[in-house]
Amino acid sequence: MSVLEPVVELVRGLGQTFRYLFDRPVTYQYPEQKREVRPRFRGRHVLKRYDNGLEKCIGCSLCAAACPADAIFVEASENTDEKRFSPGERYASTYEINMLRCIYCGFCEDACPTEAIVLGDNYELSFTDRRSAIYPKEMLLEPVPTVDMTTPRKVETGVYKRSVPEMKDPTD
Numbered sequence: 001m002s003v004l005e006p007v008v009e010l011v012r013g014l015g016q017t018f019r020y021l022f023d024r025p026v027t028y029q030y031p032e033q034k035r036e037v038r039p040r041f042r043g044r045h046v047l048k049r050y051d052n053g054l055e056k057c058i059g060c061s062l063c064a065a066a067c068p069a070d071a072i073f074v075e076a077s078e079n080t081d082e083k084r085f086s087p088g089e090r091y092a093s094t095y096e097i098n099m100l101r102c103i104y105c106g107f108c109e110d111a112c113p114t115e116a117i118v119l120g121d122n123y124e125l126s127f128t129d130r131r132s133a134i135y136p137k138e139m140l141l142e143p144v145p146t147v148d149m150t151t152p153r154k155v156e157t158g159v160y161k162r163s164v165p166e167m168k169d170p171t172d
């Protein structure tokens with residue numbers, strides 16, 4: 001090995017450093033600065049509502065049946081027009097997802113006939129014990145924009161008979 005060889009290697013190494021010295025930094029100062037997720041990212045679940053505030057979930061348990069990790073627990077109860085949560089006969093009186101079991105596969109989303117359960121863009125999931133990894137319906141349900149849109153609520157008799165809305169054919 002010649003005497004100059006380490007010097008050459010050192011200069012080459014410094015050259016590499018110099019090449020990237022003025023590039024834009026890729027480090028995000030999390031949690032102050034959050035990186036935008038990709039459009040198809042699958043994060044924490046959200047239970048969606050219709051524009052009028054009624055819950056999309058009808059407690060059918062198809063999501064629980066489709067879940068390969070057995071992470072979802074659903075219990076359904078009867079709606080009445082005096083105390084209505086969702087359109088149709090039934091609503092989810094209990095809806096829980098065990099986030100420690102979930103593998104974020106999105107099968108629940110695909111199985112849902114009303115597009116009620118959606119994997120959102122929230123990736124901030126942390127727990128200090130097993131019990132708090134089970135997210136109940138209150139945590140998963142989308143908030144309402146105004147108080148009068150909350151559920152349960154009294155509605156006009158016989159208007160919300162259909163559980164699953166009419167859907168158009170997909171266009172893409």
Ligand code: SF4
Nearest residue numbers: 067102103105106108
């Ligand atoms: S994303 Fe997959 S694993 Fe998680 S709750 Fe849905 S179906 Fe189950």
Ligand code: SF4
Nearest residue numbers: 057058060061063112
């Ligand atoms: S989220 Fe969808 S599939 Fe699951 S119980 Fe509710 S309506 Fe049924």
